[in-house]
Amino acid sequence: xxxxxxxxxxxxxxxxxxxxxxxxxxxxxxxxxxxxxxxxxxxxxxxxxxxxxxxxxxxxxxxxxxxxxxxxxxxxxxxxxxxxxxxxxxxxxxxxxxxxxxxxxxxxxxxxxxxxxxxxxxxxxxxxxxxxxxxxxxxxxxxxxxxxxxxxxxxxxxxxxxxxxxxxxxxxxxxxxxxxxxxxxxxxxxxxxxxxxxxxxxxxxxxxxxxxxx
DNA sequence: CGGTCGATAGTCT
DNA sequence: GACTATCGACCGG
Numbered sequence: 658x659x660x661x662x663x664x665x666x667x668x669x670x671x672x673x674x675x676x677x678x679x680x681x682x683x684x685x686x687x688x689x690x691x692x693x694x695x696x697x698x699x700x701x702x703x704x705x706x707x708x709x710x711x712x713x714x715x716x717x718x719x720x721x722x723x724x725x726x727x728x729x730x731x732x733x734x735x736x737x738x739x740x741x742x743x744x745x746x747x748x749x750x751x752x753x754x755x756x757x758x759x760x761x762x763x764x765x766x767x768x769x770x771x772x773x774x775x776x777x778x779x780x781x782x783x784x785x786x787x788x789x790x791x792x793x794x795x796x797x798x799x800x801x802x803x804x805x806x807x808x809x810x811x812x813x814x815x816x817x818x819x820x821x822x823x824x825x826x827x828x829x830x831x832x833x834x835x836x837x838x839x840x841x842x843x844x845x846x847x848x849x850x851x852x853x854x855x856x857x858x859x860x861x862x863x864x865x866x867x868x869x870x871x
Numbered sequence: 872c873g874g875t876c877g878a879t880a881g882t883c884t
Numbered sequence: 885g886a887c888t889a890t891c892g893a894c895c896g897g
Contacts, residue, residue, distance in 0.1 A: 699889070701889075708889070709889080710889070713883085716882075716883075717882085718881080718882065718883090732881090732882095732889085733880080733881065733882095734880090734881075734882090734888055734889075734890070735878085735879070735880080735881090735888060735890050735891080736878070736879030736880035736881070736888090736890095737878070737879055737880075737890080737891085738890050738891075740889065740890080742889090754889060756889090776892080777892080777893075778892070778893080786890065786891070787889070787890070788890050788891060789890090789891080831889070832889075832890090833888085833889055833890070834889060857890095857891095860890085862888095862889095863875095863876095863887090863888080863890095
């Protein structure tokens with residue numbers, strides 16, 4: 658495992674995203690260190706991608722996506738969840754959402770973070786789904802903009818073979834994204850490792866009808 | 872299984 | 885004021 662250089666990340670996310678499968682993403686904090694082996698990602702392509710936060714241009718929230726590759730874009734959504742992207746791409750506004758991972762270090766801390774939040778069912782997978790990935794790693798808005806390739810608390814390491822050849826993986830439509838082509842077409846920009854229990858189940862975007870009732 | 876729904880607040884029009 | 889790159893519970897088959 659070695660840390661990638663910035664140029665390696667500064668390419669089309671459709672190419673880089675599958676190469677991040679199997680990579681190790683880690684965060685060290687005063688509480689301790691947690692690392693995950695990435696098992697599921699999604700590519701987002703800015704102005705070319707109606708499903709991307711950055712599709713309509715730069716705003717306060719998505720500013721990090723318009724900066725240098727190799728930084729962390731962290732955001733807060735649905736009033737309760739954080740999620741993290743690796744800024745990666747040859748153009749502004751491009752990035753890769755980290756949707757799931759297997760906790761390979763700091764499992765007790767990751768579990769403690771999950772248990773700090775009220776729940777009514779046993780925890781099976783600690784980093785299944787983007788909200789849970791952020792929580793396991795302890796990512797918040799304070800981590801937005803953090804450099805993954807520097808000397809700070811965040812590190813990214815890629816397997817030497819996987820640097821050029823992605824691990825055997827599957828491809829499909831992104832979760833919770835409805836925009837895409839607008840013609841019903843869905844971009845197959847979700848990538849995952851088959852047989853991994855941490856990979857989240859596919860869900861279509863929430864329908865609008867639901868909210869109109871009553 | 873699959874479909875549906877509530878929680879809950881930041882973001883953007 | 886509507887929507888959201890979600891999660892987990894619940895309900896029907």
